[in-house]
Amino acid sequence: MTPPLNERIVLNSRPTGLPRPENFRLEQERAPTPADGQVLLQILYLSLDPYMRGRMDDAQSYAKPVEVGAVMEGGTVARVVASRHDGFAPGDVVLSHSGWQRYALDDGSNLRKLDPAAAPVSTALGVLGMPGFTAWAGLLQIGRPQPGETVVVAAASGAVGSAVGQIARIHGARAVGIAGGPEKCAFVRDVLGFDAVIDHRAPDFVAQLAAACPGGIDVYFENVGGKVFDAVFPLLNDFARVPVCGLISQYNELPQAAPGPDRLALLMRDMLKKSLTVRGFIQREFAALRPAFLQEAQAWIADGRLRYREDIVEGLANAPAAFVDLLQGRNFGKLVVKIAD
C-alpha cells in the first residue's frame, strides 16, 4: 500500500513584525510508515494560537523556537490510521501536538484519547483544551477572584478570554470584557453573559472602561498588552492580581524598547503602593490540575454556564493567512483549521 501524500507547512524564514506569506512554505512528501511502538496519525484539526508567533522568533523563551525548515508547531486532533503501538488502534481519535501537517508519526507518549461522543473533538483544542485550561488555571490559581470582585479580560470573544469571563462569573465575580467591534461585543454580552463589554476601538475606550469598573479592577487577566494594559493599570485596586498569559499586541513589534517616556518606574511605584501582583505564566506549569479542570469545564458546558464559539477555517493551505488574521484580531472565536473529516 502506498503511503498517503503528506503536506506540511514549515517555517521558511523568520518574520520581522507581522508574519508574511513568504515566512511559510508548503512541502509535500509521502507520509512516513510507523515503526514498532509508533502510530501514524491523520490530522483532523489544527489549533492556531497567538503563542505560535513567539515560536517563529529565534529568541530565548520558555519554549524552543521552531527551526527554519521545520514544521510549524501546534496542537492537533488526529485519527490513528495505522498503529504498531499496543495502546492505540486505527480509528482512535486523539489529542496530539503534531503541528501544521496532514500526517505525523507519534510514539504515543503524549497522546490523549478523546471520546467523540462526549463533546465535538475540536473542543479539545479550545474550551476543553489548552486555551480553556490557560483561562481556568491563570484565573483561579493566580487571579483568585472573590465574590463581588471585578475581573477584566481583553480578547473577550476569543478562546481564552471568553472562558476567563464566564469562569469569573461562576465564581461570583463581575466580568468586564474588552473586544473589537460591535459583533464581538454583542456576543460577549448576550451569549457569554459578561456583566459589561467595551469596544476597544471606541474613541472613548479609556473612559468607558473606567465607567464599567466603578469599584476598580481586582483581577486583570492579561493576554493583549499595549493600550488595554495602559487603560487598566490606573484602575487596579489595592492587592489586585494580574496573571499574564499573553501580550498579543506586542508579538509583532520589534524586540526593542518603544519611544519614551519610560514608564517602568511608574509601574513599579504602583506595584508597591497598591501591593499588586503581576505574574507571568504558561499553563504547563499547572499541568497536574488538568483533570480537575476537565471535570469542572465539562460540567459547566453541560449546564450551559460555559459557552464557546469556534472559528473554523477549511484546509491546511489556509493556515498561514488565518494565523496572520488571528494576530490582528480578525478571528471570531477559537480559531481551528479543519484539515480532514
Add this chain to the structure above:
Amino acid sequence: MTPPLNERIVLNSRPTGLPRPENFRLEQERAPTPADGQVLLQILYLSLDPYMRGRMDDAQSYAKPVEVGAVMEGGTVARVVASRHDGFAPGDVVLSHSGWQRYALDDGSNLRKLDPAAAPVSTALGVLGMPGFTAWAGLLQIGRPQPGETVVVAAASGAVGSAVGQIARIHGARAVGIAGGPEKCAFVRDVLGFDAVIDHRAPDFVAQLAAACPGGIDVYFENVGGKVFDAVFPLLNDFARVPVCGLISQYNELPQAAPGPDRLALLMRDMLKKSLTVRGFIQREFAALRPAFLQEAQAWIADGRLRYREDIVEGLANAPAAFVDLLQGRNFGKLVVKIAD
C-alpha cells in the same frame, strides 16, 4: 506637677524631591496629661525608615499622608511615665507608633510591651521590628527561596537587606548583597556572611553582578529600584520571584515618567517569557505571622545566625538631617534616633 516640655517635629511643607530642612518644623509645648484609659509615653527611640518619604507626599498610597502641620509619623520605643490604663504601669517599656516627638498620649490599643532583659529595646524597631519582619515575610511568603537558589538584595547592610540575605542563607539559598562603598561591603561579606557582595558604585557593577550570579537570580528582593533593578532584571531565571517592599532610589524623583525609551513593554514581555512573579507588599498584610517571625528571629539572633547593626543618632533635633542622609544611603545599619535614656 508641671507636665514636662514636649518637643515635636511636624511636617512644615511637602517636599519636592529630596526633603530639605524647611520641610520640617520643631515645635515646643507642654506634654499632655493622660485622661482615663490613657498613658503618657516618653519616647526613648525613634525609628527612621525610607517609607516615611512617601508619607510626606500628598499622593494616594496604602497609607494616608502626614498632614501639613501634623507630627511626623514613626515607630518608637517608649517608657510609660504616667498611666490611667489598667494594662500599663509607669516604667513599662513599649513599642508604639508615636512619631517624631518626646512625649505622646496613647490609649494602649496598639502598644506592645517589651522585655528589656531579652534584647536591647531598640531592636524592636529594627531586626525584631518592622524592618526585620518586612524581610522575613517578603522573603519567605513571596520570595520563597529554595536550597541552592540565588537571592539578591540591595541596601544589604541596611535594616531590611541585612536580614533578607541572612534569612536566605538560613534557608539554604545563596545570598548576594549589593551595598555602597567598601566599608559596607566588608560588613555584608565578613560580618553578615553573604556569599557575595557587590559595590553598586563600581564602574563595572553590572558585570560584577552577573559574575556573582553565574546561575542567574531566583529571588530579587526589591527595596531600591533604579539601576539595581535594571541590572538584575536580565539575570532573572524562569519562575523568579520579585517581592517589592521599597524603591528608595525613586522616592525623591518627581512623580512623572522618566525620559525614554519606554521599557514597560519589554518588562511585560520578560514577565511572560520567564513566568516571573513581581509582587508589591507591605508587611502589615502578613501581621498574623508576626509571632512566628519573632520566635524564629529571636532564636536566630541567640545562635548568631542573624546579626544586625544599628546606626544610632542622638537627639530628636537631628532626626530630619539623619532622615535625609538615610534617603541617600549615608546611614550604616538600622537608623534609630535616641531621644531619651
